[in-house]
Amino acid sequence: MSRVSRWVVLVTAALGPAACGEAPPPVAVPGADREAEQFLARHWARPLAPQGEPPVHAKAHGIDLTPGSCAGCHAAQFDDWRTSLHAHAMGPGVLGQLVNMDADARDEHRSCIRCHAPLHEQEESLVRALSGTSDGAADTSSGGGTPLHEQGLVCAACHLRGYTWYGPPRRDGSLPAGDLSRSPHNAWQASPAFSDSRFCAACHQFEPDGYALNGKLLENTYAEWQASRHAREGRHCQSCHMPQRRHLWRGIHDPEMVRQGVDIRAGAPAVGAGQVAAILVLRNSGTGHHFPTYVTPRVVLEGYQEGADGRMIGGTLRQQVVARQVALDLSREIADTRIPADGEARFDYRAPVAPGAAALVLRVRVEPDAFYTAFYQSILSDGSAGRGAPHIRAALARSRASAFTLYADRQPLPPAGQRE
Numbered sequence: 001m002s003r004v005s006r007w008v009v010l011v012t013a014a015l016g017p018a019a020c021g022e023a024p025p026p027v028a029v030p031g032a033d034r035e036a037e038q039f040l041a042r043h044w045a046r047p048l049a050p051q052g053e054p055p056v057h058a059k060a061h062g063i064d065l066t067p068g069s070c071a072g073c074h075a076a077q078f079d080d081w082r083t084s085l086h087a088h089a090m091g092p093g094v095l096g097q098l099v100n101m102d103a104d105a106r107d108e109h110r111s112c113i114r115c116h117a118p119l120h121e122q123e124e125s126l127v128r129a130l131s132g133t134s135d136g137a138a139d140t141s142s143g144g145g146t147p148l149h150e151q152g153l154v155c156a157a158c159h160l161r162g163y164t165w166y167g168p169p170r171r172d173g174s175l176p177a178g179d180l181s182r183s184p185h186n187a188w189q190a191s192p193a194f195s196d197s198r199f200c201a202a203c204h205q206f207e208p209d210g211y212a213l214n215g216k217l218l219e220n221t222y223a224e225w226q227a228s229r230h231a232r233e234g235r236h237c238q239s240c241h242m243p244q245r246r247h248l249w250r251g252i253h254d255p256e257m258v259r260q261g262v263d264i265r266a267g268a269p270a271v272g273a274g275q276v277a278a279i280l281v282l283r284n285s286g287t288g289h290h291f292p293t294y295v296t297p298r299v300v301l302e303g304y305q306e307g308a309d310g311r312m313i314g315g316t317l318r319q320q321v322v323a324r325q326v327a328l329d330l331s332r333e334i335a336d337t338r339i340p341a342d343g344e345a346r347f348d349y350r351a352p353v354a355p356g357a358a359a360l361v362l363r364v365r366v367e368p369d370a371f372y373t374a375f376y377q378s379i380l381s382d383g384s385a386g387r388g389a390p391h392i393r394a395a396l397a398r399s400r401a402s403a404f405t406l407y408a409d410r411q412p413l414p415p416a417g418q419r420e
């Protein structure tokens, strides 16, 4: 069995049963209403049912299941969405694994697309592509452009069921009652569930019996949030990830977003007895769950000494990793040093003063896709990327490029003569 299919089987084992329309995780937020719970159980009952025929007035406006067909009237949401990872949820890393599946292995496809491209019509589009019967231009489900499944987590996946529109109540709290003739899709149904964390849990939280390592679910964001101060204070996923209802969903890939979620302090270096010592503290001050929540990113706290030429002096680098590290085949957890909400990590830099050291640099680097980088490298080198190899190579270049420096502090060290 190839690496890829082993990964698929593991994820399938984790998610398979949950794919069959089970309700999202149980409610534990005080006062949470049963109505929202029931709405979400229906809304996210996967596999999703076919939408059917678009209503005549929608047809008249050229509205179908593609985000492009919403853009004319909802330009603000469309312009945000297209830059988000939801819009890129069928990137080369996902497609590169799907192309190794048989065209008729629908359960296998579903174990991925239930989150990455959940519409029934996207499943059909994927099957056509895998069986080689889709002819881009003739693909009516996509309006003749990019096949619908490649468009990722589209507007319709969150807002349309049976070609009925659903959304949150209007910003002033009013509901779509009375004259709906203004709405070209005729009418829409409002549900407060759109502003509730459980809406996101449908894809960002495994079921209680899902795949776990070391007693902890592989995806546990909703439960981490529930246990945090943010849940008690009524701050939902949307409060931080969709401020003013914006459709950006910034997360670990966005340096500004990550900076908003943490508080970093570097102490002044102390030099004595031939040693340099300094402390770097990273506090999870504003992330509504563990920092980071998934097994895929890696955050590195590190320190090193620099010469007068601004270069790192060999042998002075010390590092501490903040991550939930797991084996590439997901068979075991190696370490879990993530920081729960309101917790902190302390990195103690300590090393002999290097000859010629002019400054101490303390910094925090973020590799949002560290797991994927290692995973892609491994399946490319052992050949199990198979037909997906060209996609996986593109995904590898992308996952490497996502790394960034979150924070850097450079403090001069006293010249050799002035050291104690």
Ligand code: HEC
Binding pocket: 061, 063, 064, 065, 066, 067, 069, 070, 071, 072, 073, 074, 155, 156, 159, 165, 166, 167, 168, 169, 170, 171, 176, 182, 183, 184, 185, 188
């Ligand atoms: C021709 C213009 C037009 C097109 C195209 C269009 N909409 Fe709308 N949409 C409207 C109008 C007008 C309303 C009514 C706003 C109200 O009642 O406050 C609306 C309401 C909505 C709402 C409810 C807003 C809320 O406050 O919850 C959602 C969600 C929505 N549209 C999504 C979509 C999606 C998704 C598409 C594409 C599949 C789409 N719309 C295509 C004009 C359009």
Ligand code: HEC
Binding pocket: 007, 008, 011, 012, 015, 088, 089, 090, 091, 092, 093, 094, 097, 098, 111, 112, 113, 114, 115, 116, 202, 203, 204, 205, 219, 294, 296, 297, 368, 372, 395
């Ligand atoms: C329960 C929902 C869910 C399921 C099911 C799921 N994923 Fe994902 N996937 C996610 C989320 C959420 C992320 C973002 C994680 C991150 O950024 O660290 C992600 C990220 C990824 C990425 C990296 C980002 C990218 O687009 O390249 C790949 C590759 C991927 N998933 C492949 C798969 C494959 C293959 C399957 C099926 C075997 C699958 N996923 C099933 C939710 C899911």
Ligand code: HEC
Binding pocket: 067, 070, 071, 074, 077, 078, 079, 081, 086, 153, 154, 155, 156, 157, 158, 159, 167, 168, 169, 170, 171, 194, 195, 199, 238, 239, 242, 244, 245, 247
């Ligand atoms: C991942 C699910 C998801 C996707 C994809 C998505 N939306 Fe939304 N949308 C939401 C949620 C959730 C809200 C409500 C946010 C809140 O209440 O804070 C919302 C709100 C809206 C509203 C009401 C905005 C307002 O200011 O009142 C409109 C209109 C809308 N979405 C249109 C779209 C369009 C158009 C697209 C695609 C370009 C899209 N959405 C993609 C989840 C989604």
Ligand code: HEC
Binding pocket: 085, 086, 088, 089, 090, 091, 094, 114, 115, 116, 118, 153, 157, 199, 200, 201, 202, 203, 204, 237, 238, 241, 242, 249, 250, 251, 252, 253, 254, 368
């Ligand atoms: C239908 C499944 C689905 C739903 C519902 C959903 N997401 Fe996602 N989300 C995904 C997938 C899949 C990805 C990863 C996309 C990729 O990179 O391939 C993702 C990515 C993200 C990211 C980007 C993380 C990063 O690595 O930077 C954030 C933030 C996010 N989602 C927040 C939310 C919030 C908040 C909600 C609720 C309003 C929500 N999502 C609802 C499937 C979903």
Ligand code: HEC
Binding pocket: 197, 200, 201, 204, 221, 222, 225, 230, 235, 236, 237, 238, 239, 240, 241, 250, 251, 252, 253, 257, 258, 260, 261, 262, 286, 287, 288, 289, 290, 291, 292, 293, 294, 295, 296, 297
């Ligand atoms: C108080 C603000 C806040 C709340 C509430 C919040 N988040 Fe986040 N989230 C952040 C910040 C800041 C980041 C970036 C730092 C990080 O990655 O942990 C982030 C990152 C993420 C990521 C990126 C992946 C990763 O490994 O970190 C995902 C996915 C995500 N959040 C989903 C959710 C979901 C789902 C909920 C609700 C259950 C939620 N968030 C609630 C602030 C918040």
